[in-house]
Amino acid sequence: MIWADQMNRANINQGNKTYGLWVSHRQNIISSLEKIIKKPLSSLLTIMVIAVAITIPTTMWQVIKNAQIIGQNWDGKTKISCFLTKNTQYTTASKLSQKLSQQSPIQKIVIKTPQEALDEFKELTNFDEVLDVLDDNPLPFVLIISPNPELNNQQIVQLSLQLEQLPQIQSAIIDLAWLKKLFALIELLWTAMAILMFLLFSAVLLVIGNTIRLEVQNRIDEIQIMNLLGASAGFIKRPFLYTGFWLGSIGGALSWLFTFISLSMLDKPVTHFSSLYASSFSLQYLPIKHGIILVFCCAILGWIGAFISSTRALSAIKNINV
Amino acid sequence: MISFDRVSKTYEQMNALSNVNFLIKSGKMAFLTGHSGAGKSTLLKLIFALEHTNRGVIVVNGINLQQMPTRAIPEYRQKIGFVFQNAKLLTDRSVFENVALPLQIRGFYKNEIKTRVCAALDKVGLLFKKNMNPITLSSGQQQRVGIARAIVNRPDIILADEPTGNLDPDLSHDIMQLFIDFNNIGTTILIASHDITMIKKLQYPVINLKNGAVQRDDLGRSDE
Numbered sequence: 001m002i003w004a005d006q007m008n009r010a011n012i013n014q015g016n017k018t019y020g021l022w023v024s025h026r027q028n029i030i031s032s033l034e035k036i037i038k039k040p041l042s043s044l045l046t047i048m049v050i051a052v053a054i055t056i057p058t059t060m061w062q063v064i065k066n067a068q069i070i071g072q073n074w075d076g077k078t079k080i081s082c083f084l085t086k087n088t089q090y091t092t093a094s095k096l097s098q099k100l101s102q103q104s105p106i107q108k109i110v111i112k113t114p115q116e117a118l119d120e121f122k123e124l125t126n127f128d129e130v131l132d133v134l135d136d137n138p139l140p141f142v143l144i145i146s147p148n149p150e151l152n153n154q155q156i157v158q159l160s161l162q163l164e165q166l167p168q169i170q171s172a173i174i175d176l177a178w179l180k181k182l183f184a185l186i187e188l189l190w191t192a193m194a195i196l197m198f199l200l201f202s203a204v205l206l207v208i209g210n211t212i213r214l215e216v217q218n219r220i221d222e223i224q225i226m227n228l229l230g231a232s233a234g235f236i237k238r239p240f241l242y243t244g245f246w247l248g249s250i251g252g253a254l255s256w257l258f259t260f261i262s263l264s265m266l267d268k269p270v271t272h273f274s275s276l277y278a279s280s281f282s283l284q285y286l287p288i289k290h291g292i293i294l295v296f297c298c299a300i301l302g303w304i305g306a307f308i309s310s311t312r313a314l315s316a317i318k319n320i321n322v
Numbered sequence: 323m324i325s326f327d328r329v330s331k332t333y334e335q336m337n338a339l340s341n342v343n344f345l346i347k348s349g350k351m352a353f354l355t356g357h358s359g360a361g362k363s364t365l366l367k368l369i370f371a372l373e374h375t376n377r378g379v380i381v382v383n384g385i386n387l388q389q390m391p392t393r394a395i396p397e398y399r400q401k402i403g404f405v406f407q408n409a410k411l412l413t414d415r416s417v418f419e420n421v422a423l424p425l426q427i428r429g430f431y432k433n434e435i436k437t438r439v440c441a442a443l444d445k446v447g448l449l450f451k452k453n454m455n456p457i458t459l460s461s462g463q464q465q466r467v468g469i470a471r472a473i474v475n476r477p478d479i480i481l482a483d484e485p486t487g488n489l490d491p492d493l494s495h496d497i498m499q500l501f502i503d504f505n506n507i508g509t510t511i512l513i514a515s516h517d518i519t520m521i522k523k524l525q526y527p528v529i530n531l532k533n534g535a536v537q538r539d540d541l542g543r544s545d546e
Contacts, residue, residue, distance in 0.1 A: 225423070226423070226427065228404060229400070229423055229424045231427045235396075
């Protein structure tokens, strides 16, 4: 600490007052934004690349989120289709239905007659003529059971197994397999999105890094003179760091807007699609809280990109000649 | 105060300075002379902490430069005014903003900067050019802006590397008079120059370098 004492002693007769870092930070926050606004074209390309790169995973994120909500909504509507043994009559089916309805895990039962099932089958397929050839209806009575909504998937499976024990019931099928597939698919998409997010965020880091590197090269005279006038590395880097910060946050804010536009374009088809399934689903947009986090992350990303790049660029020009 | 004690500097086995000793006391002014390649610039670079010595001890204002950590260099440089041969002004900003740079680096408030920059520009007689771009100024005026920038921080020491290198004698005289004025208010000044005729007229002590060694040093004489 000898040098520090010496420095202090040297300071005494100086008598100069300095006002610390905040003045310089405040100046740089404003001036770096002014530079971007005054020369929007040169920054526009960088900002757009950032915005597009961030929009892709963000939109994907929100779409997967929506798919998850769809899956969850469907969860409560899981039904058990109980196929009764062949040759069961309507009275038997009706009696069974009444008996089962009194059980607490069951909320509602709808009886589907073989004729109804056949009509539905005809409607869904184009086998009209083939089916007409058949002498009698091969389809059995079906009880479509809506379980109590409080039951979870496992309890529904349990219920279906109990139902299968009944002699009148041939088999009980839960319409849950596709839901499981949907969840598996969503899981897969999350992983895919995490990878995509990592790659695109790295791309943002590189784009900002490259922009800052060029900026450092453009201002090399200024940096050298600053160095000679006693500017610290922190002081020299500061405008670049704030430029990275602004590029990141403007790009992030734009990507929020782009995500909103992309999702609003999906809104109509999704509403139409869900109406086909008689579902009252409406598309969820990116919540404001998440949007703010997004912009903040992009700003941090910009800052880090600028830090790495300016540190590298400056260390390359450290030995400056008078 | 600038003191060199048996200082040597070699670049790839070439002796730039060998066994240099001298002491410039606080508030004194001296000239550094010698042919080009004699080691004048190297000597100034060592004082300004742009280079490190291979041997010997340099003490500036009580600070031993060998013991000074790298991170302390910027703050150290802020206390020394350096006048460069080619002024080294930034052409993307006005004269005012060029002179304001050292104060911005130290984090001064705007109004304080304005007062000090105007005072410094007034001192070198260029206040009326403060809003001009340095590119529009003559080389003598540019050099004076460079001097204003060097003194705006009110440094204890001013180093100048051929400040009159490419100026005609009248302009050179004006610039030298500025340095003498600063010396009169107590600033330590070391000027590297090869303009022997002008130095002889001015009657200040001279350190004469030849092939990296001090050939003649009449610093002691001026104290008597």
